[in-house]
Amino acid sequence: MKYYEVAIFGLYLQNLVFHSQETIPSLSEVIVDVKMKKNLRALVIKECEKPDFQTKAIKELTSFSLSKSQFELAKFISYYYAAKIGFVLGFFLTSKEYSCKGIEITKEPNLSLEQKKALDFIKSNSNSLLFADTGSGKTEIYISLIKDYLKKGKQVLFLMPEISLTSQIKKRLEMYFKDSLFLWHSKVSKKKKQECLESFNEGKALLIAGARSALFLPFRNLELIVVDEEHDNSYKASNQPYLNVRDLALFLGTKLNIKVVLGSATPSLTSFYKQKAFRLRGTFFESKKHFLYDENELSLSPMLLSEIQASLGRHKQVIIFLPTRANFRQIFCKNCGETIKCPFCSIAMSLHKNRNLLKCHYCNFTKSIDQSCPSCQGLMLEARKMGTAELKELLESKFINAKITKFDSDEITSVKKLNHILKEFNDKKIDILIGTSMLAKGHDYHNVDLSVILGIDEYLFRPNFRASEETLALAMQVAGRAGRKGEARVLLQTKNRAFFEKYIQDYDAFLQDELENRKGLYPPFKRLLRLIIEDKDRLKAQNLCEYLAEKLATIKNIELIGYGACGVEMINAKYRFHILIRSDSYKALIAIEEYVLQFKNVNADIDPIDFM
Incomplete structure (x- = not known):
């Protein structure tokens, strides 16, 4: 009789001991019963000594197993994020042993001299950051790199932060790798997912493009991970274990000698500080942006209405961004736009009207509400909120003949709806598109000559040490949706004109200044x-x-x-x-x-x- 330490997939239990007459290799998938639960998938961790208690038998040895790279990743998640290994294994999918064959790829992008330099830089570094302006062609660089790996029969994982990006990326990748590309995210049908898993078992799954969960697929020959839009917070899980897939990709790169490429037009400060980076500037598009500042609080101001009317009069389209994640009210100065910061954390304090006080949500320092601004003695006002539905109603009353559509999580409940609205917009059947952060997610809008950014001050003054970084990145991403061809305007409604004027066209300078602000206090230094x-x-x-x-x-x-x-x-x-x-x-x-x-x-x- 042999005894094995076993972890049950997806259950928050300590590892258990089972027995079997068979010799079972480590990392094999088996079927077991525990108490009231029957026919559970489990993983053999290792053979062990006979315990001093009665054990149950392993019911079945399947033909599937976990790869060594998958197990290394599961162990690290269990350690770093303090979770039971069995619970962590619930994220992973097993496979049969397989090998991959190279494929012939005849088509490849025509790279510029600067793109070739970027590609050479990436090839010469195990981990690297591609810091590339919007429209500078980082996807073509990814494709040129991916091609080399697929030709050799190596697997590639292309990660993106949200499924709202998959349709656009799919089109770009299919032009070169149609027969070897598989998508993986929560909205993919069970049938399609099963086909994808079968392709793994046959060694045909060479290129997987997907969101967070794609990292846990049964790769056995993975040698390249691309993390696109690496700055996006969607890579971080919002429940236990609170893992960050971008960080896990970097762990795999270091541990298993897998090349990892991070890419963004607005990289996170941590990645900028820690990774070797190639700065790719410029754009393929003949475009010119004019930045306009409407120094009002959140409202349909005369300036805003005038600019929208000007675009509609030229038969151009408008996108309007409104943040929804700023869940906490601040008070700000009517004159200078400043807010009240915690003296101990340098973070905006939140307004608690029912208790008539301001509170820091980092250290819980509280103080009475200031009636006048500490900076200029101006009048302090409570920030006003407006949702996408309210904004749509207001605009419809002003522009009676315009077709106005929402583009947020309430409206976009499926990939089909996402694709439908994007097609309607690019077919010029929608005049004004109102949305939240989904608007900024790398979509191409061909006829937009006005991007409007509303409510950005409330986002800027959230009680979060990353607030200025995330706000500027978001504003730049939204600005990048306008003027893909020709001239365009970007209108920011803000009381903090000086901040945006200084940085919105110079993210590099912001990163350097923000590094100074974080020293001794926050990541990447702590x-x-x-x-x-x-x-x-x-x-x-x-x-x-x-x-x-x-x-x-x-x-x-x-x-x-x-x-x-x-x-x-x-x-x-x-x-x-x-x-x-x-x-x-x-x-x-x-x-x-x-x-x-x-x-x-x-x-x-x-x-x-x-x-x-």
Whole structure:
């Protein structure tokens, strides 16, 4: 009789021991029963000694297994994000042993001299960042690189942050790799996914393009990962384990000698600081942008209405961006646009009207509401919000003959709807497209000569240390949707004209300045860990938060930034408190993650991007 340590796919359990008459290789998939659950998929971790308790038999050995690279990734996720290995394995798909054959590719992009230099740079570095202006042709560089790997029978993973990009990327990739390309994301049908998995088992899946979950497919010959729009927060999971797929791709690159290419027109500060980068400037399109500033609070101002009318009069199209993620109200100065910042965190404080105070959601410092601006003594006003539906109604009352459509998550509920609206817009059947961040996601709009950016100040002053980075990147991405050919205007409605004038055409300068602002406080110079305590009983949640904060305050190598009620204090009938910790050492933070695992009401988010 042989005994094996086994992890159950997707269950939050410790590894268990089963027995079998057979010799079973490590990383084999087997079928087991546990208590009331029958016929569960499980992974053989290793052979072990006979335990001093009675064991159950392994019911079946399947023909599938996990590759060594997949297991290395699963182990790292389990370690770094403090999750049981069985639970982590639930993300992964197994396959049979297979080998891949090279394919013949006859078509390839015609690269410019600068693009060739970028390609040579990428080839000469194991990990690299392609910092490329919008329209400068980074996709052609990706394709030229991918071609070399597919010819040799090597697998390539092309990651993108959201499924809203897949249709456009699919068209570009299909021009060169139609028979070897498979898409993988949550909206792909079960039938298509099954066909994709069968292609893995036959060694035919060479190029996979997809969102986060594509990283967990059964690759056995993966040698290149492209992470497009690497700055996008969609690569970070919003629930446990709070993994970041961009970071996991970089781990695989280092651990298994897989080439990783990050690409963006507005790279994250961390990637810019840590990765060797090639700066690709310019654009293929003959275009010229004029930046206009409407120094009003969020409204349909006369200037905004005039510019929209001018575009419609020329039979041009308009896109209007409105952020929705700024969930917390600030007060700002009517004169200079400044907001009130926490003296300890340099982060905008949030307005709590019911308690008549301002609060920092990092350290929980509170103060009374300022009636006048500390900078210029101007009148302080509460930021006003407006949703896409309200904006659509207002515009329809002003432009009666215009066809106006929303482009947000409420409207786009499927890939089919996404493609339909994009086609309608590019066929000039829609005059004005109103949307949220989805508008900025790399789509080509051929007849747009006006991009409007509304509500950007509220986004800029969110209580988040990345607020200025994310706001500028978003504004530049939206601006990049206008004037793909010819002249265009970008209208920003903002009280912070000086910030945007300084940086919106010079992201490089912003990155350098922001590095100075972050030193000694935030990533990429420090590591952060956020603990979230949730309980239906508010007092229990508060008491546990205070107990943990007191314990953590005594630990060396970490700094307790602050603790208290979350910005959104209740979700799903549970009260929420949090603790924010800073350290130079990720190992110190991982030790804390492991310590809090014993508390069932505590979640740990390492490298957090959400602080609400």
